[in-house]
Amino acid sequence: MKFKDKHRFVRSNMKRNRTRVWMTILASTIGCAFLIMLASVGFAIHKTAVDDVMSYRLMNEIQIQKENGMITDKEVKKLEKIKDVKAVTRKKHTPANEFTLGDYMISTSVFSAHMPSEIKAGFELDRGRLPKNKNEIVVGYHFSEQFIKEAPESFYEGLSEEESQEKHKELVYKEDLIGKTLTYHLTPADNKDQNAKNLSVDVKVVGIGKKPTKKWAIVTDAYITDDLRKEVVNTLFEKNKNEGSLEEGYDDVKVYTSSAEEVKAVSEVIEKMDLLTYSVASELKELNLYFTLFKAGLIFIGGIAVLIASIGIFNTMTMAVTERSQDIGIMKAIGATPKTIKRIFLLESGYIGLWGVGLGTVLAYMISYGVNFALPIIIEQFLNEKPPEDFILSYIPWSLTVIAVTICMGVTLLSGWRPAAKATTVDVLKALRRDV
Amino acid sequence: MIKVNHLSYAFKIGKKEKENVVPVLHDVNLQVEKGEIVAIVGRSGSGKSTLLNLISGFIQAETGTISINGTKVSGLSESKWAEFRLSHLGFIFQSFQLIPSMTAYENIELPLVLKGTNEKDRVERTKEMLKRVGLEQYQSHYPGELSGGQQQRVSIARALILNPPLILADEPTGSLDSENERELLSFIKELNENYGITFLMITHDHEVASIAHRKVEIVDGYLREGRMLREVQR
Known part of the structure; x- marks a missing residue:
């Protein structure tokens, strides 16, 4: 049938x-x-x-930490040689974190980063260029939004929350920061010595990072050159001799693989180098x-x-x-x-x-x-x-x-x-x- | 065409291991030649229907053998029996056994459908068969909308659609009036004479038995061979 x-x-x-x-x-x-x-x-x-x-991290990103001390250049070179590694980004944290321009001021995270590897890892500029000279910096997309004047007394008085938010916009720096020269204050944020504020260096904003894809992400970081960081560190330790010196090494090292599938294998190789790894892939597992x-x-x-x-x-x-x-x-x-x-x-x-x-x-x-x-x-x-x-x-x-x-x-x-x-x-x- | 050798059958009544065995057929031997019309006659309960059911494969004998058209059919599996029935046997039942939800056309077409015949062939053959039994104008009628005689013609058309060499008929005129009975008997004779179809019929009707070439009688499960009726008539 x-x-x-x-x-x-x-x-x-x-x-x-x-x-x-x-x-x-x-x-x-x-x-x-x-x-x-x-x-x-x-x-x-x-x-x-x-x-x-x-939404916080990328699938092909592996965060690297060392149990004792910081990751050195030698180790970074080794990481770069691992098969399927696309880029190794490394940042050095800079203790001084305050910039001013006239009445406008911002306290933010300041890093010196290896820009070629940042670019390889996907860092893009919204406008401007990467630093070429010692005193040139690149700032995050939201840097200017946090670059504000000090609010006068009773500025927000009697205003509702929504009205306060609206009023706050009056304090924000409105001009384009590209080409502007800011004063970078070489004082650690936790330093209580008020005289330290007298030490500063002029820096020029040459680039602004691309707007992050996540709507809620706020990026106000500032990237300075390695040479400027050295100057900042030297200046700070000259001033605070008794507190010891900063260890040379990277504070933040991330390895990027070509795709998420390679994260596991690359992580295993890194762990064999006595380094600690953390990736979204392992968390997701x-x-x-x-x-x-x-x-x-x-x-x-x-x-x-x-x-x-x-x-x-x-x-x-x-x-x-x-x-x-x-x-x-x-x-x-x-x-x-x-x-x-x-x-x-x-x-x-x-x-x-x-x-x-x-x-x-x-x-x-x-x-x-x-x-x-x-x-x-x-x-x-x-x-x-x-x-x-x-x-x-x-x-x-x-x-x-x-x-x-x-x-x-x-x-x-x-x-x-x-x-x-x-x-x-x-x-x-x-x-x-x-x-x- | 049919060879039955030392066939015995007994019904088993009751639960397993405590069953009562009721013998129905005893050492039956029967031979039906190709082109013959053979009538099996006997009283109610004599075992004639059981013999037909055994030859049809509806029940299986424990002893004896049956061969049809050169094929030993006793011992065939249910599937093989079904295939054999479809290709070699046609059935005419007393109560027509038409599927009530199918039209006359669909009932006649059913063996062709089961056989897997292609649609074009099916339509051609079914229409031809409807014409042959004179039911062209009733093709879309359901069995409930047809008279007893018409239903039996549908049943015969269904039995003949695959051109089987052997037709087994169980009281074929049992539900018909005398006029339809005469019509059916002359149709059977015509099929036998013109197409050489072999008929094995069960009946207790003398008129039906009268068209047979040979009559065999079953008495209390024993088969008694009769005379060649045609010869007697001549």
Whole structure:
């Protein structure tokens, strides 16, 4: 018997019991949609957690630390030679951190960085150029936003929070910083010696870093040249001889691989060099394990709904076999093989499952979209709170759809198997005598 | 065409190991030649239906052998039996055994569908068969919308659609009035004479038995060979 004929046969049988078949499909639809929706909450939480981790750091980034002391140039050279390492960025922290221009002032992190490796690692300028001379600096994109005048007394008095924020903008430096000469005060932030402020050096802003891709990230760092840093350090230690000298080495070293897949292998090589590593990939590994277990639990619970729906399919198919026993008997008498009979009934339960899975998946996507759309509005309306940005309660990746479809179809076929097998055992004589 | 050797059969009634064995057929030997019409007659409960069911493969004998058209069919698996029935046997039942949810056309077409015949061939052959049994205008009628005679014609058309060499008929006129009975018998005779189809019929009706070339009687499970009726008539 050809598949086309089996399909025709099954379709006409399903049409005869339309209501019962549709109720069974409805049960499968609800079961499947429930499974997907429940698991989608787990997937959404997982996604949020991963996005959160990844929003701070890059997947191909490995942070390097040394247990005792700082990482030296020699070690950096070794790191650069490791296979699949794209760049090794290294920064030296500079203790002095204050810049002024007229009444405007900013305290920020100041580093001397190896700019070629920063560029290789993905550092880009919004405008301007990299420093060529000793007293040239590059500042972060938000540097000027934090470059502010001291607020006069009672400046914010009587203003609401929103009004204060608006008023604060009046204090911010509004001109383009490129080409401007700032005064760099060579005083450590924690130095209580007020006279130390007299030591300073003029620096020229030649470049401004590119706006970070993360909307919330604020970058106000300043990058000075190695020569200037040396001068700053020498000046500071000349002034504070009794406090000892700064150790030579890098404060912040990061290794960038070509892709996230290479992070594990590169980390292993670095660890063999007696260096400590930390990467998002390793953090995600543990996070993923935890969430995989969590999602598996949710899928298991959702699977119970599918099992309940499968009881409906089992009942429908058993009734179909019982009702059609005479027809089965006649077909067997004429020459239908047990295999043909079985396939017809399996096809029928398969169609019920397929409809249920199809509709259930569509329904789940609709609910998921609706929930993600409506929930922030509901939270805002009824709880008077703003949900976190990019917050989602339900997320259905294609992998979840594949898992749900496989489970639902598997359970459907299993529940249709027994009635289909029963159909093959219909006794021809009993069926012809209408005894069944 | 059919060779039955030392066939015995007993029904087992009751639970396993505590079952009662009721013998139905005892050492039956029967031979039906190609192109013959053989009538099996006997009283109710004599075992004639059981013999037909054994030859049809609906039940399996524990002792004895059956060969049809040169193939030893006793001992075949259920699947093999089904395939054999589809290709070699046609059935005419007393209560027609049409599938009520299928139209006359679909019922006649069913063996072709089971055989996997292509659609073009199927349409051609089914329409030709409908014409042959005079039911062209009833092709889209369901069995419930046809008379007993029409239903039996559908049943015969279904039995003949794959051109089987042997037709097994169980009380073929049992549900028909005398006019339809006469029509059916002349149709059987025509099929036998024009196409050489072999018929093995079960009946208790003398008129039906009268068209047979040979009559065999079963009495209490024992087969008694009758005379060649045609010869007697001549």
